[in-house]
Amino acid sequence: MASMRVHELAKEFGMDSKELLSRIQDLKIPAKSHASVLSEDNVEAIKKAIAPELGEKAENIDAEVAKIAKAEKEAAAKKKADEERERREAVERERALRDAERARRAGSSASSQKAGKPTERKKPAPAPVSSGLSSLARQIEEQKAAEEARRAKQAADARAAKLAAEVAKRKAVAENLARGSKKAASKPAPAAKRPAPAPKATSSFDSLLSQIEAEKARISAEKANKQATAPTRAPKKQGGKGQGGKRGGHHFEPDVPELANAAGEDRYAQMAVQAEKLQRDKVLAEARAAVAAASSNEGEGRRKKRKEKREAAQRERLAMEAIEKGIDPDLVLDDSVVEVMQGSTVGEFAELLGVPSNDVIKRLFMLGQVLTVTQTMTDELIELIADDMGRKVRVVSPEEEYAVVYNDTEDDLKPRPPVVTVMGHVDHGKTSTLDAIRHTGVAAGEAGGITQHIGASVVNIDGRQITFIDTPGHEAFTAMRARGAQVTDVIVLVVAADDGVMPQTIEAINHAKAANVPIVVAVNKIDKPGATPDRVRQELVEYGVIPEEWGGTNMFVDVSAKQRIGIDDLLETILLQADVLELKANPDALASGFVIEANLDKGRGPVATVLVQRGTLKPGDAVVAGTSYGRVRALVDPRGNHATEARPSDPVEILGLSSVPTAGDEFRVFEDERDARKLAEERALRERLKAQEAKTHMSLDDLFSRIEEGTTELNLVVKADVQGSIEALRDAFDKMDQSEVKINIIHSAVGGVTETDVTLAAASDAIIIGFNVRPTAGARKAAEHEKVDIRLYRVIYQAIEDINAARVGMLAPEIVERDTGIAEVRDVFRVPKVGNIAGCYITEGEISRDDKVRVVRDSTVIFEGKISSLRRFKDDVKTVKQSYECGIGVEGYQDIKVGDVIEGFRIEEVERTE
Numbered sequence: 001m002a003s004m005r006v007h008e009l010a011k012e013f014g015m016d017s018k019e020l021l022s023r024i025q026d027l028k029i030p031a032k033s034h035a036s037v038l039s040e041d042n043v044e045a046i047k048k049a050i051a052p053e054l055g056e057k058a059e060n061i062d063a064e065v066a067k068i069a070k071a072e073k074e075a076a077a078k079k080k081a082d083e084e085r086e087r088r089e090a091v092e093r094e095r096a097l098r099d100a101e102r103a104r105r106a107g108s109s110a111s112s113q114k115a116g117k118p119t120e121r122k123k124p125a126p127a128p129v130s131s132g133l134s135s136l137a138r139q140i141e142e143q144k145a146a147e148e149a150r151r152a153k154q155a156a157d158a159r160a161a162k163l164a165a166e167v168a169k170r171k172a173v174a175e176n177l178a179r180g181s182k183k184a185a186s187k188p189a190p191a192a193k194r195p196a197p198a199p200k201a202t203s204s205f206d207s208l209l210s211q212i213e214a215e216k217a218r219i220s221a222e223k224a225n226k227q228a229t230a231p232t233r234a235p236k237k238q239g240g241k242g243q244g245g246k247r248g249g250h251h252f253e254p255d256v257p258e259l260a261n262a263a264g265e266d267r268y269a270q271m272a273v274q275a276e277k278l279q280r281d282k283v284l285a286e287a288r289a290a291v292a293a294a295s296s297n298e299g300e301g302r303r304k305k306r307k308e309k310r311e312a313a314q315r316e317r318l319a320m321e322a323i324e325k326g327i328d329p330d331l332v333l334d335d336s337v338v339e340v341m342q343g344s345t346v347g348e349f350a351e352l353l354g355v356p357s358n359d360v361i362k363r364l365f366m367l368g369q370v371l372t373v374t375q376t377m378t379d380e381l382i383e384l385i386a387d388d389m390g391r392k393v394r395v396v397s398p399e400e401e402y403a404v405v406y407n408d409t410e411d412d413l414k415p416r417p418p419v420v421t422v423m424g425h426v427d428h429g430k431t432s433t434l435d436a437i438r439h440t441g442v443a444a445g446e447a448g449g450i451t452q453h454i455g456a457s458v459v460n461i462d463g464r465q466i467t468f469i470d471t472p473g474h475e476a477f478t479a480m481r482a483r484g485a486q487v488t489d490v491i492v493l494v495v496a497a498d499d500g501v502m503p504q505t506i507e508a509i510n511h512a513k514a515a516n517v518p519i520v521v522a523v524n525k526i527d528k529p530g531a532t533p534d535r536v537r538q539e540l541v542e543y544g545v546i547p548e549e550w551g552g553t554n555m556f557v558d559v560s561a562k563q564r565i566g567i568d569d570l571l572e573t574i575l576l577q578a579d580v581l582e583l584k585a586n587p588d589a590l591a592s593g594f595v596i597e598a599n600l601d602k603g604r605g606p607v608a609t610v611l612v613q614r615g616t617l618k619p620g621d622a623v624v625a626g627t628s629y630g631r632v633r634a635l636v637d638p639r640g641n642h643a644t645e646a647r648p649s650d651p652v653e654i655l656g657l658s659s660v661p662t663a664g665d666e667f668r669v670f671e672d673e674r675d676a677r678k679l680a681e682e683r684a685l686r687e688r689l690k691a692q693e694a695k696t697h698m699s700l701d702d703l704f705s706r707i708e709e710g711t712t713e714l715n716l717v718v719k720a721d722v723q724g725s726i727e728a729l730r731d732a733f734d735k736m737d738q739s740e741v742k743i744n745i746i747h748s749a750v751g752g753v754t755e756t757d758v759t760l761a762a763a764s765d766a767i768i769i770g771f772n773v774r775p776t777a778g779a780r781k782a783a784e785h786e787k788v789d790i791r792l793y794r795v796i797y798q799a800i801e802d803i804n805a806a807r808v809g810m811l812a813p814e815i816v817e818r819d820t821g822i823a824e825v826r827d828v829f830r831v832p833k834v835g836n837i838a839g840c841y842i843t844e845g846e847i848s849r850d851d852k853v854r855v856v857r858d859s860t861v862i863f864e865g866k867i868s869s870l871r872r873f874k875d876d877v878k879t880v881k882q883s884y885e886c887g888i889g890v891e892g893y894q895d896i897k898v899g900d901v902i903e904g905f906r907i908e909e910v911e912r913t914e
């Protein structure tokens with residue numbers, strides 16, 4: 001044992017240096033200060049003398065801790081029992097309320113039907129509302145009390161944990177002393193410095209490899225499991241080439257028993273075989289009919305034949321499409337079932353069923369529905385009338401068209417390159433990173449070879465391709481996802497090492513999580529003097545992005561986009577992440593994918609950049625993209641060269657479309673251009689219908705009905721003026737009974753409601769809740785367009801009350817604030833005896849003297865009150881319209897500043913329609 005200084009020994013004992021010094025002096029061992037050196041013999045003597053004392057101390061603390069722990073345990077058990085009882089009571093109360101509401105609705109609908117007004121609905125009876133609210137108030141009180149108790153327990157837990165750590169430390173020292181082993185005592189208790197210490201010191205590459213192996217094992221286990229649990233499914237398609245495979249030389253015969261007995265993994269593959277057989281049979285039949293028609297020279301039958309041909313084509317298309325969508329082929333093969341598009345007009349319906357329109361109109365009339373040939377029928381009417389006629393129909397919703405299930409077998413699938421989107425906070429270096437990457441991908445001789453911007457770029461690393469979507473940021477990503485286009489396999493999250501995690505970093509993480517896309521973190525700007533890459537790692541842990549070297553699943557790479565440091569490493573990491581994902585697609589099929597960018601080029605006409613997801617796209621293909629269609633005149637790759645084909649994960653520009661599609665539109669190649677055209681026209685028609693009744697997203701008003709229909713989750717996007725409000729709301733939700741509806745806060749942040757929030761809410765069917773914040777003009781418009789429910793509150797309990805009430809279908813009549821006008825403060829005047837007057841310009845609507853106003857600064861409401869004066873020049877006026885200037889005095893508020901916005905509004909009560 002070597003000599004030691006006093007403070008070192010004190011540290012080992014877990015004692016104060018002073019305390020130890022005095023004990024040493026008591027032992028008559030020479031030591032002046034904490035820095036004095038003790039000889040080896042003296043250290044030994046001190047240890048012997050102090051050991052029993054330390055052990056005793058530890059035992060005392062031990063007993064104390066045990067006592068506290070016992071008391072806490074008892075208290076916790078009691079609290080748990082109380083909480084359970086409260087919860088059960090709350091559930092009972094809620095159930096009773098819901099039953100009452102159900103009974104009321106049933107009663108009211110029965111009575112209204114009797115009165116011959118099937119559509120009229122009544123407001124909920126006032127009594128249950130008030131009782132509901134009082135019970136909610138009680139619940140809130142209870143929740144408050146429970147919260148206090150929880151905090152007290154947390155504090156006690158923390159105290160106990162501290163004591164326990166102290167005991168452990170002392171015990172370790174005592175034991176160590178007893179054993180005389182210095183080594184064991186040197187680390188009494190591992191200090192929890194890092195949030196997630198690495199369990200083993202393997203390199204990140206090794207752990208990645210093991211992760212890949214684990215993932216592969218998991219996938220194959222899953223597959224084996226699926227096969228084992230689905231013995232009645234169809235076998236693998238024999239010689240299957242998928243929909244776009246070879247089409248000649250086979251004899252097709254429906255083979256239903258084989259389908260029924262099969263034990264393979266993809267029943268859609270079977271459907272595809274059947275579809276092909278069916279189609280071939282139909283084509284043959286049609287050809288025979290055409291030959292027969294041509295040889296028999298019966299002119300008068302021409303019209304009839306054309307009609308027959310039309311009908312045959314219709315049948316064929318419907319059957320084909322249905323199978324592509326994974327619908328039970330029986331429904332299609334059964335000729336008596338007619339598929340009617342949702343929103344069909346009376347005329348279309350009659351044509352599909354092959355009956356005179358007048359007949360349909362008459363039957364509708366008998367049901368009390370007066371409709372003309374061009375008016376659309378509801379799903380219910382379509383089914384009722386068909387039933388009345390003794391016909392079977394299936395109403396096909398527009399969504400079905402997008403729910404294409406491709407029939408690829410394992411053999412069809414080939415590895416494909418990853419598609420990457422770069423996200424991150426403003427100025428953290430997204431564009432610079434993309435530039436650096438693109439530069440890396442360009443071979444030396446090709447410097448400056450990127451001649452064209454097509455919305456995506458392709459980089460080759462050792463013969464492996466990575467496709468980057470050029471628009472950085474999560475707006476584009478989420479906008480695409482909101483339209484059903486999931487094109488990204490990996491997200492590169494750029495975080496500046498000198499700035500750390502920022503609001504948009506968090507937003508990007510939430511967007512990535514909502515889309516279930518893995519994140520690779522590029523810690524950028526490491527060349528900067530203030531760069532602290534480790535701090536970035538630590539901050540990200542809080543948001544569930546945990547570095548692999550700390551035991552998490554996210555790969556991190558330190559880079560400098562500016563100095564091109566670490567870019568190769570980043571690209572390799574992306575490829576490793578892609579390996580984990582085992583990305584595959586069938587290249588031997590008719591191409592399909594999504595539009596990532598589109599514009600109208602003066603010289604070239606409509607130009608769209610598409611990302612091929614399946615199949616191979618070639619010049620000459622008949623393609624439909626959203627509501628536009630055409631034959632591919634030419635393909636242009638990201639380097640501006642004409643391409644002969646584009647395979648899965650390839651971005652390519654296509655020329656030859658009839659109009660400009662929208663980013664996020666699905667594109668698909670058809671064998672026949674007429675089919676492409678037909679689908680495009682159908683989509684255009686449906687879009688018009690959709691515009692008339694845009695898909696309504698989840699709203700608090702219809703939460704009860706959604707629960708009744710089986711909805712079990714309520715997604716929320718929460719925006720607030722301070723972080724505290726978000727935390728308080730989260731706490732309150734945690735305490736709510738979520739046995740029937742689980743409440744998920746999918747994104748929360750401080751700040752006003754933005755357009756991105758609306759897009760995220762639309763993509764995730766969420767409601768937006770705002771506390772003391774306002775939506776931006778863009779967000780308001782987007783919410784209106786997307787039918788996203790934005791709820792703005794001043795206090796948290798209002799929001800909780802609303803959600804609670806909505807769950808039992810008892811939302812009180814809605815108090816809405818009707819916005820009247822918006823004024824921008826451009827100057828502030830000091831008027832003696834009156835105070836500060838805001839010199840304003842009305843940018844929207846009009847503001848009246850009687851309006852209430854809120855003063856908004858940076859999307860946050862900072863004051864709300866009344867107008868004290870409204871003037872134009874020297875005159876008092878009643879209203880001021882858009883594009884006029886005026887002076888506004890706000891009652892009780894003097895702190896108005898240039899740049900503030902004054903919003904006028906009125907409070908109105910709106911009857912709920914439900």
Ligand SMILES: Nc1nc2c(ncn2[C@@H]2O[C@H](COP(=O)(O)OP(=O)(O)OP(=O)(O)O)[C@@H](O)[C@H]2O)c(=O)[nH]1
Pocket residue numbers: 424425426427428429430431432433472524525526527528559560561562563
């Ligand atoms: N020192 C240093 N500066 C960098 C680095 N990467 C980017 N920058 C600088 O950071 C600033 C922002 O970079 P951008 O690439 O435009 O950032 P961005 O995230 O695309 O920004 P927005 O498009 O505005 O969201 C620029 O001035 C860059 O020169 C880096 O690695 N080191």
